[in-house]
Amino acid sequence: MAVETTEINHITGEMSGLACKPAKRFGFIKYLAVFLIVTVLFAFLQQLLMPKYMHGIVEGAMIAEYYQEEKDHNVIFVGDCELYENISPAVLWEEYGINSYIRGSAQQLIWQSYYLMEETLKYEHPEVMVFNVLSMKYDVPQNEAYNRMTLDGMRWSMSKVRDIQASMTEEESFAEYVFPILRYHSRITQLEQDDVTYLFRKDPVTFNGYYMRVDVKAAENVPTGRPLGDYRFGDNAYKYLEMMAQLCEKEGVELVLVKAPSLYPYWYDEWDEQMVQFAKDHDLKYYNLLNVTDEMGLDFSQDTYDGGLHLNLSGAEKMAHYFGKILQEDCGVTSRRGEEKLEKAWEEKIAAYEAEIARQEANLKE
Amino acid sequence: MLFTSYSFMIFVAVTFCLYYVCPKKWQWAILLGASYFFYFMAGRTYLIYILVTTVSTYLAARQMDARKERAEQAYALQKDSLDKEGRKALKAKQKKGITRVFLACLILNIGILAVVKYTNFMIANINGIAKAFGGDGTLSFVDLVLPMGISFYTFQSVAYLIDVYHGKYPAQKHLGKFALFVAFFPQLVQGPISRYNELSESLFALHSFDKQNIAYGLERILWGYFKKMVIADRMLVAVKVLIAEPETYYGSFAFVGMLFYALELYADFTGGIDITIGVAQLFGVKVAENFRRPYFSKNIKEYWKRWHISMGTWFTDYIFYPVSVSKPFRKLNKFAREHFGDHVGKRLPVYLSSFVVWLLTGIWHGASWNFIAWGLGNYVVIMISEELEPLYHRFHKRFHVAGTLPWKLFQVIRTVLIMSCLRMFDCYRDVPLTFQMFGSMFARPNLSALTGEAFLGLGLGVTDYIILAAGALVLFAVSMIQRAGSVRTKIASCSFPVRMVIWWGLFFIVLLFGAYSIGYNESQFIYNQF
Structure with a gap:
């Protein structure tokens, strides 16, 4: 009898154990389901609230566009608006067979350019990297809005982490880069059609990083620079320029420094001298294209769309024509004409490029 | 480290993990370490002030207890040999010694509070009086640090000292535990002013991971964030404008400002206390309620x-x-x-x-x-x-x-x-300005100025007003439900999906409609300054 009771207890015990297991499993499943739903909802809302930069201020979409590219360029330009508005990669391809890309965004600071270089070199190994030196004038983080336009588009990597840390202004927080919804949550009351249209897709806003403008606004009464108390570039800016030189040397990539031919912000002779000296000290090439605007054939009554700050299409094509020659003759960048895959890709890109020219010209006529 | 900052959330999360991972006997030490770290982050020199209050109050209370014990022993030995008057005299003599210790500690702590908080106020008044009587009134102000929450922890310590003096409970023998009572970080910013006999039991108890308690704590924190970030900090934008321009916003706008401020203050202070109570609850500590639907008072x-x-x-x-x-x-x-x-x-x-x-x-x-x-x-x-x-x-x-x-x-x-x-x-x-603005509500009501456009000029958009109105309605509804019993118990009795919808719904509301990050000024809790 005693044996029977024990057996019965044993069996019921097992049965209750069996009864418990599904309950526990269900408990786990329901929490897992909540976790998944909340995560998906969180991700969806974050995606919805992130600015799309598809119209108006499109600069915020530029950095992310690079990841859609076939990463096999001869030349990578890194810098601010003086690059992404001033040189046309399409002309570099058409005239010199140079497959180039511009990794630039608005007011891209030197440390941002450095980390973009570092990141780019993880994806590809170009012959030359061209850096526009205007951002040497900034030694400390400047503006959250511009930071966002550069950093939000970057893919997560240690380069991005270090870039954020180097770029954050006092009011910014790292957590808001990790979870951008914390920064953009207030857009919930300002959502537009674009936020829905471009929720899961993006249209290209550049042509290999080049931001095209065909309109003209002549440069008139361009102000000269006000005298400065101290013309020496900051230590932080120098630190990153030095790091760029070391990175390129280590990777076996030629670093070329340029000052793009924009009339404003003013480029001081004292600044130019420092760049000349730096290039000399580090055995780098430095081209101040402001000194050769006539040779390039730039006409600031025709070749700028905002009074000399940036070049328009006509100006950008002239600069590409001029600088392509430098890249090929001085830097030995090879022509890749004849590479079937590349030819085909550029054929499509140039068709889009020309369609955009036609669209903008038609708009202007209207 | 503001309650609404990311760093505070991370700080609480780390402390929480350590609290439940480490052996229970060290829980008090983890909370004390966290509290001092929190205070140190608020201001490096603040720690000196709180340490002085802690050590002085601890020593005084121990000294009072020791003297009481000695006095009782002496009294027991001598009482048979003394007449009534003699016994009375002996007791009075014994009490005198205890009172001396008590007063010394009281004066020290109230003195610190008075000096750091009121010195410049006194100087300003002396200068004002001197000027009124034709003097220079040029006494210069003193650059003193006003440690965060000094009024709260001083009052809490003083209450403990008085209670020990009156023999309400014995002095805490453990310096570390007493230090935790004074510096317990959730209530350091804006109270409540906890009583030792109410707080100590749960503060020094050994706590196991209690799912229900932690869920309640998180729920309360979320509710606090809702009040603070969705309502108070949004309302603050308009209140600031209304206060900053009294020459524009007088009369009916002074009345509007008065009501806006009432809502802001309520949401800010009660929200802060909700966060305090909720964070304390995460550690199993029961902090007393500081509000009971005050706007329903008769x-x-x-x-x-x-x-x-x-x-x-x-x-x-x-x-x-x-x-x-x-x-x-x-x-x-x-x-x-x-x-x-x-x-x-x-x-x-x-x-x-x-x-x-x-x-x-x-x-x-x-x-x-x-x-x-x-x-x-x-x-x-x-x-x-x-x-x-x-x-x-x-x-x-x-x-x-x-x-x-x-x-x-x-x-x-x-x-x-x-x-x-x-x-x-x-x-x-500003006292004269307050009277002026109060008077303007009757003398110059300027009702025609209360247009939609004028409201939009206060720094808030239409959606902000909708959010505020909805938020105020939610506050009202919750208060109404509270009259019939605990809202938390009601939520806890709901089915799992309903509970999840309520909790995560509130989370997403705070996330999306909270007034935080760049664009909104990160604002300290109003009561923090006291």
């Missing part, structure tokens, strides 16, 4: 029993009663009864004690005349209300409205309006 007296309860009871227990039964007040009572009759004799000491209480309440809130005026304003309203009591009785005898809904509503609205009017002292921080 009169000012009741309001003060439901708003900032821990401060009200502190002043009642440690100022009002001791002052009322003090020798001079007893004498005054006797004198008034003899000369003015029972009616006045009974009231005079109470009214004078209340005056002291409200004067000190005002001073405690801040070192400026507007707070003193605010405290005394409360006093005047309460006294008038007391004096009008017979009139109310006559009114209710004649009109049988008491207990009816319209009358209750009238009482509630009246209380809210009176309290909001008094808060104008706090709002404008």
